[in-house]
Amino acid sequence: MITLALSKGRIFDETMPLLAAAGITVLEDPEKSRKLILPTNQDDVRVVLVRATDVPTYVQYGGADLGVTGLDTLLEHSADWGASSGAALYQPLDLRIARCRMSVAVPDGFDYAGAVRQGSRLRVATKYVAIAREFFANKGVHVDLIKLYGSMELAPLTGLADAIVDLVSTGNTLKANRLVEVERIMDISSRLVVNQAALKLKQARIRTIIDAFAGAIRPE
C-alpha cells in the first residue's frame, strides 16, 4: 500500500491533475466526506487528509510514504526538527503548484524603510518564525518575533506588532486590511516529499509516481 498525505483545499485540488497523470483518481470528495482516508481507483494507493503543517511530520515518521507540502511549511518543519527531518525526508520535486510568496507587510503609511535604516527594533507577528528569523538576521535587522497561528493581518491593526510576515497570493487580504507589502522574502510553491525508508522498500511503485508527477509539472 502507498499512502499519500495531502491537506484539504488548494494543495489537494492542485495535486489532483498530477495524480491523474499517474493514473490515480481519488474516489471521494474531501469537501463532502468526513473520512480522513480516501480510497483511489488503484487498490494499492490511498490518500490521507491531514493539516497542512502535519504533512511533513506524517511523511518523516512513515505515517505516509509521500506528501505534498508548501515550501513554507517544509522550512518551518525542518527548522523545528533539524537533521532528523533532513535524513528522513527526500524532496525530489518542486511541483510548482499552490504558488504564492512570503512577504513582509506593514500598515499603509508606516515608514518601514526608515525604521530599518535607523536600526529600530521591529515587532513582527508571524506563523513563520524560522523563515522570518533567518530573513531579518541576514538583513541585520533586530526583531522581536511574535508567533501567531492565523489572522496575522490583525496584528499591526491592533498594535500587537509593527509588521507581519505572511503568505501573499492575490494581495487581496492585505489590501482589505490596509496593509502594504514592503519586501518579498521568497517565492513559495508546493513540494513532493517522500519518506526515505519507504522509497527503498517500495522503490518501483514510488518511482513510477514520482516520474508521472515530474512529467505533469507545468512549465514556467
Ligand code: PRP
Ligand atoms: C493565506 C495568508 C493570507 C492569504 C493571502 O491564508 O495567510 O491570509 O492567504 O492570500 P491573498 O493574497 O490571495 O489574499 P490562507 O487562506 O491560506 O489561510 P491561513 O490564514 O490559515 O494560512
